[in-house]
Amino acid sequence: MKKRWLLNLFLLAVVASLVTFLYVRPKTEANKGAEYEVSTYKLAEFNAIAIEFPAKAAVTFEKIDGYWRLTAPYKTRADQLSVQRILAIIAAKSREKIVSDDMAKFGLVNPALKLKLFRDKNNSEEFLFGTYNPLTDEQYISHKNTVYLISNTYAEAASTQVVEMVDKAPLKPTEKVAGFDFSRLEQWEASRLNVDLVDGQWKVSIKEAKPLQNEMNEWVDYSWIHTLAKSVELYTPDRKTVYPSLEIKMADGSKVHFDKIQESPDLLLGRPDEGLMYTFPSDSGFVMLNPPINVPSK
Template sequence: MHSHSWLNLIMFATIVALATFLYIKPSLQEEESYKISSLSAEAVQHIRIARQGTLIELSRSGNRWQMRKPVQGRVNGVKVERILEILSATSQHLLPSTNLSHYGLASPVIELQVDQESFSFGDLAPITNEQYVAIRQQVFLISPHYAATLPVLPTDLLDSRLFAEDEIPVEFVLTHIHLKHGEHWQVNSHHQEQALSQDELNQWVQGWQLAQATYLTLDSGKADMDGEEISIMLRDGRKIKLIAEQNESELTLLREDEGIRYHFPSSIGKRLLDPFSINKEQAVFAE
């Protein structure tokens, strides 16, 4: 092949390569990824969630999250971490924000505020099944997973454990028993004919410390006339007052300081209210 033919071939290949690059360049630009937030989850101090008239406000206290509205309560930290995953979300679609009603963002179904940054959630896109979200006067398409992490009810975020890790009971006052810790646990009970070992008492107290409700409800504000009052003194000097109500299916414990009812299966409820149930269960098993 002559040098002139080689030159023509090289020029032709160059033109084809350039045309191919110019053709695919727009599609490459369409695949550009946009980070929708500049915030760091570790630095966030406040979260506000508004959904269909329900307002939830959270704030960070040290390494823990607390609910401030509509009730004061301890929050499940893992669930908050899932909410804050939106801060690292990316989108392949940056859309014009001129017609918000087209995206269902004129009246957002959910609004999330993280510190000073606000996210509004709209409709799902019909083709990609992604969700429209508006932030800083920009509209993105992101996975609907992020909206799914937001609670429907305040109780969806609350910690289901009856006590926080640093709430260490040192005294229990129930209707039929008084248990107090000095050098060891001392019991004053109507069950004078029965005795519990220190291991059994420690097991019972641990049951209270680790008690985790199957679900939570907010206090209605109505007085509990038939409930049993339980007083629990903590190691830091605080006193927790509970109102217990039990039926065949469950035990409910209202923490008056939180205004939250913790619901437990009846089997767990019997053990919590009666440390001597350990002996009763052992007797049944022996039979």
Template sequence: MSWRKTVVYLIILCALGSWLYFYEIKHKGQKKADEEEASRLICIDNDSVDDVTIKKDDGTVIQLKKIEGKWMLMAPVKTAADQSAVQGVVATITSLKPERVLKEKEVNWEEYGLQKPSFEASVGAKDVRNHIFFGDQNPSKSSYYMKKDDDPRLFLVADTVKNALNKSVFDLRDKEVLAIAPADVDRVAIRNDDKEIEIKREAPEKWVLTKPESMKLKANLMNRDLNTLANLKAKDIIDNANLSDEKFGLAAPKIAITLAGPKLEQVLYVGSPVKSDAAHPLDSEVYASVKGKDAVYVVDLKNLKALVQSDLNVLRDKSLMSFAPNDVEKFDMELEGKKLVAVRKDNNQWSLEEPKGVASLDSWNITSILWELRDLEWKSMSKSQAVPAEIAQPKLVASLAVKGQKEPVVLKVGWASPPSPSGAQANQSAEETPKKPEPAAALAESKTAPAPVSGGEGSKPAAVEKAPDVVTAMVTPSDEKDMVYQVSGTFITRVRKDLDKILEKK
């Protein structure tokens, strides 16, 4: 075959390929999209809708309007709407497609419950408005008969369409109780009967109790409870309620929670439990109100019991050190004569400066030790002007250079070693212990076997002193100056294991 024929065939092949793409693939894809667009019953785009009306079977008329980009409930009560719930209703209507067209024209609407439909919905945008009307269910109860505006056709739509539109006023209203962002709150005040506490945020992850005394609080619990309050949703809302009604318990509420920031303040009043037989007011749903609003909310505060009741045993931060393990740049530790110096590299991995000659380092072992130190909590604490003997000769010393801090955080942990028996007592004890007669074979073998060399393969490993259940610790620098802590000694065993895993690769 000549090269000219080959070129001609290639040109024909390319032309066929182009035709196949543009006419068979692209054209058919566009045709399918056009058909889907044509099958839509509603001619208004989802984003263009700014008005929704729903007339329910019970006669309730719900009106919603988009004002400055936000949906508002206009009737039967005027209030903010649940944005996602309304957007779901709008999407259901604008994307509506019938299962079938049952009749093209000359429909006896009364036969299908559409002469006087009891349920209807409409959407509007500027000068355009579309209505859809729902009639009876089909014999299988899986679909509804439906008509649209003055369209002469009878449609059959899935029952899920009506179910998605058949929302209550409560479903479509904003159920948010407190309009506040957690990041904007820097002060929390709680009054529970005659007990009052005040909490202040000193840093994004640092909360302190300022009244009735001063102490650190657990940042993770405070942030969690603050998020719970900020995102508190009502289970029910009673509009234009009489706040002095005795059943609400809001005329003189026993509990008040204040969330304040530089530019705002919100006060939540907690009243009586909805169920009068509740063992504790916060064990069930309670009535609540917000300062400046006349609505009564039914809310669930079970997850906030520790905060509302000011349970300092739960809220108090008992950690010895406050640092994020990922912020530690250098880590020095000595435990019972074994020393470790680790530096974090640019790739967030650890390298050892001491000891030398470690074949490979699993960074997780370093991270595990850091988390053990980070999670340390005291059992008791006391001030001491003098350094305790256990700290003067510590068994563990850890130094952490933390990003953003001028000086390293140093932890010292010690405990009193158990008294060892004196030489005379040891000899006497050995003499008093009766010797077991050795078998003849073992005796003969012992005469010929070489004695083990100290420190060699046959010698016993050095005994590791077990840490007691409670050990003594001090931290410098610390907000609690000269404070001596008693902590659980079980962490020593875990740290020792991680340290041994690192050193065994030497």
């Protein structure tokens, strides 16, 4: 009888220990997984950005008419996703939150970069990026005299080469396509090809052409509105050279001119008004310059 009593007591102790373990374990894991928000700001609060480096020129952006533009070291359209990745710092979370007067040990006295987000010229928030933690490969940053340890992707986004932050779309988001003048391209020079959107329908200057509206809409959408160049670089037109060219007509009556620098092995299109040259793969480039107008073969 005594043995059975001892056995029951032992089993009760085991069950109690198991219950205690299961009860305590989630709390321990939750504590280990605690995260701190670097800030509670909203993206819409900010309309200008400055990225400052110790040994090279600052990079600045400004939000104009709802779109981000590079304003230094040169002025042009910015890649909107690149800017969003920079602004993502405001939503960063950290497993470490350190209040310390010794910023030197985190590399924050002479930071690797400073990121300033502006509401207006007199109202900004500053984030300093310091050294890396060799154990976690995360980076120390400070904001409002508090140190956090965050992913190194935030510094990478802010340190991207400036030319990679230029918008890779050949047309501005606000430019509404209403037609194309291909008459100065070699393959269309004889026929003087023009394609125009008239009362919602695509019309072609070549009599024999039989364009299908859905095909034309898809071509414009795929090839010009949503296409992205694989790279972009600064472009200064050579005034001594006359390139084959095309013009895209806009709904407001304006025109955008492109120089065709080369067609193979990649298509290079220069946009003089913005001082940019776009590189497209040859297959995509061929489609861009040859709309599906369905001219019967002779």
